[in-house]
Amino acid sequence: MLVFDIITLFPDAFYGPFAESIIARAEKNGLVKINTVDLRNYTTDKHRSVDDKPYGGGPGMLMTPDPVFKAVENLKTKDSLVILMSPQGKVYKQKMAYELSNQKHLIIICGHYEGLDERIREQLVDIEISMGDYILTNGNIPAMALVDSVVRLIPGVLGSVESAETESFADGLLEYPQYTRPEVYRGMKVPDVLLSGNHQKIKEWRNKKAHDRTLERRPELLKQNNKEYINELDG
Secondary structure: OEEEEEEEOHHHHHHHHOOOOHHHHHHOOOOOEEEEEEHHHHOOOOOOEEEEEEOOOOOEEEEOOHHHEEEHHHHOOOEEEEEEEEEEEEEEOOOHHHHOOOEEEEEEOOOOOOEEOOOHHHHOOOOEEEOOOOOOOOOOOHHHHHHHHHOOOOOOOOHHHHHOOOOOOOOOOOOOOOOOOEEEOEEEEEHHHHHHHOHHHHHHHHHHHHHHHHHHHHHHHHHHHHHHHHHHHHO
16 A cells, blocks of 8 residues: 655645545545645644744745654655655656555655755655646645546556556557547547457557657657667667
8 A cells, every 4th residue: 555644734735635536535445545744743832833034035934944854754664755846856757656656655745935944855855846847836736736646556546457558648648539429429420440349450540649649749758758768779
């Protein structure tokens, strides 16, 4: 079972997204365990302060090191991987989701304010992850997205293994077009090949459509995949 411990100033924010659908069923079935950890529980002053002004001046406030250190040290085991959600981190990719889904314990630190004391990053964090080149109010929403993307890859969470294997980015391509009933809707017909029953031709059609769609919408993915393939050949 994969255990998530999410360190945040707003633990209640996670209730809605994690109380429904796939994630809720995964927890109910004992495939994952998701804990939200209130950082203020690790403070020592009567105001439960977790922030302070930066040395050297500057705008805003920074998260202080002591509560974060205490929280991580209390949660950490030999199987833990500590993640900091940060716009300075590695941009999140589907490959990273697969790697994280094979871990046993993920501790996720949700940043807030103008940032955090650098000693947290230097001493506690194993990997920094960014959800993209933009800024959000805090790390809660990125943490939710990360948990969602990882949980659905755990065996038994989705209806079938193929559900995860055929999605966009799973093989470095965007997903091929898909259709369901009715066969004809407002004059738009399902491609004949999908009605043929010829599984080999259907597979070939899907592969081509996935490639064409990726070339049209995200050509950089094809270049990236080709570069990785060449690197593998070079050893």
